[in-house]
Amino acid sequence: METSNYHHGDLRRAIIDAALEAISESGPAAVSLRDLARRAGVSHAAPAHHFGxxxxxxxxxxxxxxxxxxxxxxxxxxxxxxxxxxxxxxxxxxxxxxxxxxxxxxxxxxxxxxxxxxxxxxxxxxxxxxxxxxxxxxxxxxxxxxxxxxxxxxxxxxxxxxxxxxxxxxxxxxxxxxxxxxxxxxxxxxxxxx
Amino acid sequence: METSNYHHGDLRRAIIDAALEAISESGPAAVSLRDLARRAGVSHAAPAHHFGxxxxxxxxxxxxxxxxxxxxxxxxxxxxxxxxxxxxxxxxxxxxxxxxxxxxxxxxxxxxxxxxxxxxxxxxxxxxxxxxxxxxxxxxxxxxxxxxxxxxxxxxxxxxxxxxxxxxxxxxxxxxxxxxxxxxxxxxxxxxxx
DNA sequence: GTATTTATCTTGACACTGACTAGATTACTC
DNA sequence: GAGTAATCTAGTCAGTGTCAAGATAAATAC
Structure with missing residues (x-):
């Protein structure tokens, strides 16, 4: 987010951190990959690349x-x-x-x-x-x-x-x-x- | 299911039973109201009437x-x-x-x-x-x-x-x-x- | 230093979901 | 038997996970 788009730099960690925050807020069931992508400022399909x-x-x-x-x-x-x-x-x-x-x-x-x-x-x-x-x-x-x-x-x-x-x-x-x-x-x- | 459509008769119980079966199969997260409706042979919005x-x-x-x-x-x-x-x-x-x-x-x-x-x-x-x-x-x-x-x-x-x-x-x-x-x-x- | 390969991310699509609305059908009540 | 309430259907909407195809940047080879 700090530099230009594309190639977030540390997306894998960013997604995991966002997931932990989301789970803390409302449980594992409420986590959505698309929401995590939004929080990390990337497109909706980006997380799948790192985690399948x-x-x-x-x-x-x-x-x-x-x-x-x-x-x-x-x-x-x-x-x-x-x-x-x-x-x-x-x-x-x-x-x-x-x-x-x-x-x-x-x-x-x-x-x-x-x-x-x-x-x-x-x-x-x-x-x-x-x-x-x-x-x-x-x-x-x-x-x-x-x-x-x-x-x-x-x-x-x-x-x-x-x-x-x-x-x-x-x-x-x-x-x-x-x-x-x-x-x-x-x-x-x-x-x-x- | 035995008699004519509309007014299932005991839909509330049927949905709960179907839910228990579905949860046993793959956990509470995997339960979908629409799937339960299908199992009970009713329309997709019927369960909501009984459970909100x-x-x-x-x-x-x-x-x-x-x-x-x-x-x-x-x-x-x-x-x-x-x-x-x-x-x-x-x-x-x-x-x-x-x-x-x-x-x-x-x-x-x-x-x-x-x-x-x-x-x-x-x-x-x-x-x-x-x-x-x-x-x-x-x-x-x-x-x-x-x-x-x-x-x-x-x-x-x-x-x-x-x-x-x-x-x-x-x-x-x-x-x-x-x-x-x-x-x-x-x-x-x-x-x-x- | 340029070309090629690889990793990373975007875009678009599909089937599925929960929830809402309006309406159809049946059962209940008097 | 008429009117009311309960029950179910049908259609719609925004949101989801996953897949395929393509765009972009980085790493590597030469």
């Missing part, structure tokens, strides 16, 4: 999202009280990167077999499985069950928070609220480790 | 869904090992009534202020809060936190299951898998009650 189709664009969003989530979880894992921090960070990511989160777990919106996507997803899963081990093996709980319980809990909490289904009398900061709720899992271990 | 607009139709689906979920949870609450059964039943509902579930927690798709809907939602919430009390008050856990932890866990598990993000080596029956994972919450109370 609408699902291709959302695939790019999902890949970026899983990458970001992986970074966030990795950073949290290094903190004291590591696994709880990972769970809280998961919720923090969902709220702060709502647009990404709302695409990532809706495979019907994107190309779920994209290899880049599969790699980013695998990294996230790995990150959630690591760290669960110390919390299992006492009540006969398998490590996998402990990890799935933790993942399910924070994922469900984030989803319910985003969809407005949680009560109004929770802490304003979703991460504080999530910490309270997450402590119900593994309370006996909460202080023992780290 | 597309969001109105999905509101009806959500209301029906929350009603069904309330019934399912109520029945489960009467069983031995009540609260665990409620959680497992929640997951069972999500899998067996996938189309309903995928609409219910996506408020941007429907008219979230519909009074009938709010009533059905409130009943579900109440059902999930009742039964949590015995599982709290030992580690300083509030009843609300226990209920939210349980709800988040089963909701998250169901969502992840539906979106295909869970590992493949889980039990084939999602309710069995959910029971295993849900037991990680409140393991010390699992056998004490009921």
């Amino acid at each position: 189709d609408k699902a291709g664009l959302l695939t790019a969003v999902a890949v970026q999202g899983f990458g970001l989530l992986g970074d966030v979880l990795q950073k949290a894992a290094g903190q004291p009280d590591g696994y709880l921090a990972v769970g809280v960070a998961y919720v923090g990511f969902a709220v702060e990167h709502r647009a990404h989160f709302e695409v990532m777990f809706r495979p019907e919106l994107y190309h779920a077999d994209d290899p880049e996507l599969l790699a980013a997803q695998a990294r996230t899963s790995r990150m959630l499985y690591e760290g669960a081990a110390p919390y299992a093996q006492d009540g006969g709980t398998q490590t996998q069950d402990a990890a799935l319980a933790a993942w399910s809990l924070v994922h469900g909490f984030a989803s319910l928070w985003l969809s407005g289904n949680l009560p109004a009398d929770l802490p304003d900061d979703p991460q504080d609220a999530a910490r309270q709720v997450a402590r119900v899992l593994f309370p006996h271990k909460a202080g023992d480790i780290a | 607009d597309k969001a109105g139709l999905l509101t009806a689906v959500a209301v029906q869904g929350f009603g069904l979920l309330g019934d399912v949870l109520q029945k489960a609450a009467g069983q031995p090992d009540g609260y665990l059964a409620v959680g497992v039943a929640y997951v069972g509902f999500a899998v067996e009534h996938r189309a309903h579930f995928e609409v219910m927690f996506r408020p941007e798709l429907y008219h979230a202020d519909d009074p009938e809907l709010l009533a059905a939602q409130a009943r579900t919430s109440r059902m999930l809060y009742e039964g949590a009390a015995p599982y709290a008050q030992d580690g300083g856990t509030q009843t609300q936190d226990a209920a939210l932890a349980a709800w988040s866990l089963v909701h998250g598990f169901a969502s992840l299951w539906l979106s295909g993000n869970l590992p493949a080596d889980l039990p084939d029956d999602p309710q069995d898998a959910a029971r295993q994972v849900a037991r990680v919450l409140f393991p010390h109370k699992a056998g004490d009650i009921a």
Whole structure:
């Protein structure tokens, strides 16, 4: 837009950014390629060149999202009280990167077999499985069950928070609220480790 | 369809049923009023008369869904090992009534202020809060936190299951898998009650 | 330095969608 | 049986995703 027309320069990034903004405003379903093209100041068919189709664009969003989530979880894992921090960070990511989160777990919106996507997803899963081990093996709980319980809990909490289904009398900061709720899992271990 | 045209007889129900089928096939985003009209053998504008607009139709689906979920949870609450059964039943509902579930927690798709809907939602919430009390008050856990932890866990598990993000080596029956994972919450109370 | 190839973007078209209007047909009410 | 309300049809409009063909600019080869 700054220079002459034709050859936007960084259209791919511009479209993704516009998509994130549009999704934040009114959800992934309301996104239209033509609207994104308008926001970026290009013709209505320009986005298709970079992403193939609408699902291709959302695939790019999902890949970026899983990458970001992986970074966030990795950073949290290094903190004291590591696994709880990972769970809280998961919720923090969902709220702060709502647009990404709302695409990532809706495979019907994107190309779920994209290899880049599969790699980013695998990294996230790995990150959630690591760290669960110390919390299992006492009540006969398998490590996998402990990890799935933790993942399910924070994922469900984030989803319910985003969809407005949680009560109004929770802490304003979703991460504080999530910490309270997450402590119900593994309370006996909460202080023992780290 | 059986008798002469005009005045379908039970178009409202027919459209909802067609919508549920279409959602099961390819998600709520892919539903088109015109396609539903075609499936029901009526003109393209007939559905609008009963539901106002597309969001109105999905509101009806959500209301029906929350009603069904309330019934399912109520029945489960009467069983031995009540609260665990409620959680497992929640997951069972999500899998067996996938189309309903995928609409219910996506408020941007429907008219979230519909009074009938709010009533059905409130009943579900109440059902999930009742039964949590015995599982709290030992580690300083509030009843609300226990209920939210349980709800988040089963909701998250169901969502992840539906979106295909869970590992493949889980039990084939999602309710069995959910029971295993849900037991990680409140393991010390699992056998004490009921 | 020019020619050719490649990447990027535009233009135009098509079938499809949700929503609106006006009108036709049937059922209900009194 | 006449009048009213409910139900459905038909036509239209702006908007959408996707495709094909062409225009423009950048990168590359020579």
